[in-house]
Amino acid sequence: MSLRIVVCVKYVPDATGDRRFADDATTDREGVDGLLSELDEYGVEQALRIAEANDGAEVTVLTVGPDDAKDALRKALSMGADKAVHVNDDDIHGSDVIGTSAVLAAALEKTGYDLVVCGMASTDGTMGVLPALLAERLGVAQATLLSEVSVAGGVVSGRRDGDAATELVEAALPAVVSVTDQSGEARYPSFKGIMAAKKKPVQSLDLDDLGIDAGAVGLAGAWTKVAEITARPARTQGQVVTDEGEGGKQLAAYLAEQKFI
Structure with missing residues (x-):
């Protein structure tokens, strides 16, 4: 049986855009452009490398999100x-990580997997x-925050780099792993890849397909909620120092006043 790799990916607001909260205190995903989470690109890259090293391996990408999540x-x-x-259901809106993990786990059990690959965070x-x-x-076993990962003989192996030590870890499949942004630069889609993607199958699922009660997810089932939102204050103009021979002294005086020196 060929190796079944599933990569969990997320459609997130563009960090370069004006990110904000919606009226219900959830992330506003309508008023800002979205994209595939950059950290999840490393997960996709490592899954593809594992597939290339294991003949017949198949890579599936799985996401939970609104219609636009298809872009990811x-x-x-x-x-x-x-x-x-693509798991898409209006009742999922507002889910926290607990609810999202329940939906993803149900989808994984329905689609089947040997190895689940995630990015280190959204x-x-x-x-x-x-x-x-x-x-x-x-x-199943987990091996998280790996900077190197490989699969051979039904075992996933990897390296976890910490502040004080480097650990070599392994787990028998099936297993869940996450990879860091040090695991290897993600490839750029080629024109051929972009055109081929249009013909690849995308399966759509909802909560009924997964046998999940709507009350267990979404805002109603969330274990964590945003209690209060305060807008970031507008950026103020900085102090301009005109150097007419005393610029260095003025700068030093300002730094001293701010207790930087």
Whole structure:
């Protein structure tokens, strides 16, 4: 049986845009451009490298999100993934990481997997706990924050670099792994890949398909919620120092006044 690799990816607001909250205190995904989370691109890249090293391996990308989340799937498909699964249901809106992990775990059990690959965190929520929650829900081993990863003989192996030590870890498949932004530069989609992505299958699922009660996810089932929002203050004009021979002294005086020196 060929190796089944599933990469969990997320459609996130563009960090260079004007990100803000919607009226219900959830992330506004309508008023800002979105894209495939940059950190998830590393997950796609490592999945493709593992597939290239294991003949017959298949890479599926999986996302949970609104209609526009298909853009994240198309990017991953254009990079070289074989097919995609999109879980889209209005009742998922407002889910926190607990609810999202439940939906992803149910989708993984429905589609089947041997290895689940995640990025180290999403660029909007930046929690980084989803891979561990997935492994717990699926009842499989986890090997997280890997800067190197490979699969051979039914075992996934990797290197985890810490501040004080480097660990070599391995786990028998099935397993969940996450990879860091040090794992290898993600490839750019080629024109051929972009055109091929248009013909690759994208399966759509909703909560009924997954057997999940709508009350267990979304805002109603969220374990965490945003209690209060304060807009970032407008940027004020800085102090301008005109150098007429005393610029250095004025700068030093300003730094001293601000207790920087």
